[in-house]
Amino acid sequence: MAEPDDLRVDGDLVRALAALLHETGLTEIEYAVGDRRIRVVRGASPVVVAAAPAPAPAAAAAAPLAEPAGAVKSPMVGTVYLAAEPGAAPLVAVGDAVREGQVLLLIEAMKVMNQIHAPRAGRVSQILVADGAPVEYGQVLLVLD
């Protein structure tokens, strides 16, 4: 008799069932013998992805699909600067603790410098843009812990 910690996934079994799904056109197979039970389901979802032509590369780096909880996103299109003026020290660095409202970055749009403020206090865990880089609306600039 199998022990509970014996419940390892049998890859070959899953593959065999998946092949059966394809072969038969089924979308789900459930199988149980005693206390052992397996159920495989094939969704009808691939259409969306397959239907579209290959996406063209985005101008700016696309925002990551899963964005971190403390992401600070760009409110506008423009060019990002990490320092108040050329040659000056960066406004913030990874590891810095910041106050709510503190200026984190600058974004130049239409020849105007816009300050990007910390939405809350926290610690800068990542900076995702380079000085002078173009940014698009909604792009994640940096992450606060």
Added chain:
Amino acid sequence: MAEPDDLRVDGDLVRALAALLHETGLTEIEYAVGDRRIRVVRGASPVVVAAAPAPAPAAAAAAPLAEPAGAVKSPMVGTVYLAAEPGAAPLVAVGDAVREGQVLLLIEAMKVMNQIHAPRAGRVSQILVADGAPVEYGQVLLVLD
């Protein structure tokens, strides 16, 4: 009691159930005997149907999707006759026992009368065409028990 290594998938069983799903138009079958249980589901697979414009009505009645085991199908396109000549008695009627090779129907194609013979002995359980009706290739003409 089934041993753990008894959890082998019976591919033939799944295939048989899949065929049953197709044949019956069901979308799900669940089966249990003692502690053994199987469940197969067929999705609504709308792609094929949805992608194509509404099908036009067929000239002749389309062959039924699930054809009976003893179906005698038309080997040609033409006009079917149930009797050897106008006004004569039908060659066979529902309930008749027929010998292998017995003439069941006539199909006129290119002004030639073609005899349709019984592929095996049996009893006529259904006649699915009317005298003088057009038939297409593969259309079920009658069914032998």
Added chain:
Amino acid sequence: MFEKVLIANRGEIALRIHRACREMGVRTVAVHSTADANAMHVRLADESVCIGPPAARDSYLNMSAILSAAAITGADAIHPGVGFLSENADFAAMVEEHGIAFIGPSPEHLRLMGDKVSARRAAEGFGIQVVPGSAVVDPAAAAAEARRIGFPVLIKAAAGGGGRGMRLAHSEAELASQLPAAAAEAKAYFGDGALYLERYLDRPRHIEVQILGDGQGGVVHLGERDCSLQRNHQKLLEETPSPALDADARARLAAAAVGAMRQLGYKGAGTLEFLYRAGEFFFIEMNARLQVEHPVSEMVSGIDIVREQIRIAAGEALGYGQEDVSLAGHAIECRINAEHPVSFAPSPGTIASYHVPGGLGVRVDSALYQGYTVPPHYDSLVAKLIVHGAGRGECVMRMKRALEEFVIAGIDTTIPLHQRLVAEPDFIAGAYDIGWIGRFLAAP
């Protein structure tokens, strides 16, 4: 020629512009709202920039975001498409101030044609007949003017468009009672309470002339379009040539439009719109931009209007005259909207299946694809089905069979309405006016 064109629009017209650029070897930048991240033109463009949230005022109408996108991508021209900023003279001026070419007419001409009163005055100056009428100064003067031009009269917002805020007055009493409400409505819709009064024409046709001018003396027309089939002033189906015009009327109309644009020194693609009734044309307005229904003119002329816009904006001369333009056959466009074909309720949603008609003389301009989700934030036009044929009869039959083949599932569309339309004896006979659709839809 430009290196890189930023397309400041969305949907099928953005794809239309992308295609023209691609065929000219010009790179494209798509700008888009967050709602359009998966749009076809975004996928096909060389580069794309997200410029704002779904609301148009924060994205497709956000001038500074669009200019910033042009700056960070190094675009040397902006095509504004149709709607949004395409007729905004301030935007055109701002684009040019940034050293970027605006693919459209000059800001001065946008300004001139953007105001109904100044456009009408300009047309009169060019010797084109306008619907008799004038600006409303005060109620007493309006009453006197109405008596002069004859009741019923139409009250319109001077800054308006798209039929919004129009009111009909059959008598002096009605006029007096309508004026304050019309002014309030004009103020609310267009930020300007100024009104305009004109003669009401009974059952006219809407006929417009497609013009191309290079601003260097070259002006040609690509024939007229009959856009009388309108529901609530929204065009549903357009065709060229108009079944209502004879050769003489057609020649008079084209000569008037070309003459005016030559005098103006117009640069770009533009459309002069007229009401037509009993042999007479009355100028109503000029759309100093590309129009949704431009494909029908392309089908009969063989001229790619968007390519011409781009060439003209790049400083090229037309390089051909009217004698080089030959208009062959007949073309019809059906606008397919994501709307219920009876209730006209908008129907955004995911396209479960999509199959376009093909074959000879059939063109589809659409940014749909299977699996695409039509967002709820923008207008409902999702596809334009355009057919071309040797004659009008052949063309109508081709439209019928193409509509039969067109599958858009998952959302409601106006395809069934168009199928009814092309089977109507009045449509087949070409006997319709701008009120026809309203009566057709109201019929039991």
Added chain:
Amino acid sequence: MFEKVLIANRGEIALRIHRACREMGVRTVAVHSTADANAMHVRLADESVCIGPPAARDSYLNMSAILSAAAITGADAIHPGVGFLSENADFAAMVEEHGIAFIGPSPEHLRLMGDKVSARRAAEGFGIQVVPGSAVVDPAAAAAEARRIGFPVLIKAAAGGGGRGMRLAHSEAELASQLPAAAAEAKAYFGDGALYLERYLDRPRHIEVQILGDGQGGVVHLGERDCSLQRNHQKLLEETPSPALDADARARLAAAAVGAMRQLGYKGAGTLEFLYRAGEFFFIEMNARLQVEHPVSEMVSGIDIVREQIRIAAGEALGYGQEDVSLAGHAIECRINAEHPVSFAPSPGTIASYHVPGGLGVRVDSALYQGYTVPPHYDSLVAKLIVHGAGRGECVMRMKRALEEFVIAGIDTTIPLHQRLVAEPDFIAGAYDIGWIGRFLAAP
């Protein structure tokens, strides 16, 4: 006009014919094998009849099944399409004997043009130059003939086609050794061991002329097509006009073809195929039927060739002369096959996703749809992408962008091959001959 046309074919050409009928108000009967029960033309036709199992000899080549289908549906005409029974004189005669119209030339003309030797003799009779050569009577006479026309010579099956069984001989010794094998091959492929010997032309172009004749004295041509881009004698890409011809050569070619068809009293659509080299045309054969590549001629002429076939078969006169036919712009067709783009291995299977290019000047003739399964039983042509433009350069750019937009997933297709092709400097320059593709594919 006919009431109901039976379409004795499958795939995109069956859909093509259905569309023409539909636009003429003629009802359609689709016939199909069991493998094609879900085909697009079957779904769209007014009626459909299953005529046999997948093998073509039992279905699409099954004359009695097709005639029976016509009888039970009451069709009054049969369109044979392309391939299958389209050039079968016996079938045409049988159809007519049953009181049904055959949409194609007379059985006599099919017979005349169906045999290379009689076709060539007819052409010579009409004053058209043929490739020097003659039928092989015996080895000694063949050697004498080869000396007369000059080595290298080409040995062909008299009853052959599609390039099958052709052999090149560079000397008398080679000729002597090739003749028996060629005869055996001709016998095996075509059921007839008769051979034909002709001068081998070095790197000629394949240029053909599209003809329409009404059998009542009316004959017009719709210009030429350059079909030199062939792999193993299978055309891959066709265009009109040919980039190789000047106005004089073009006029001579058209005049020869029209003159011949007028003398013959030809009824229907047909194509005279020529090899062209250094200003000289040599007749090779006539296809007395619709051709796969007919759309390019439709794009430049605006004439619906299938509609004309149907009108002619119904006894109508053309109703226009050569002076009424104007050929405008340039057109290119890419044949998209369900084959691996490098290995050319056939790739039947289910279409996982399908998205066709659209916009100005783009036409797709295809019976594919998302979810359709391409059966393994028939030829691999699954789509024709045709573009039209004002000039050849514009047309090539349009083809490039249309190929970029075309999505056919789930099977391999030749789209990537076409993408390479339209980017090749030789293709862009129009500098290719019938051997070009072979050299291109053999290059490392």
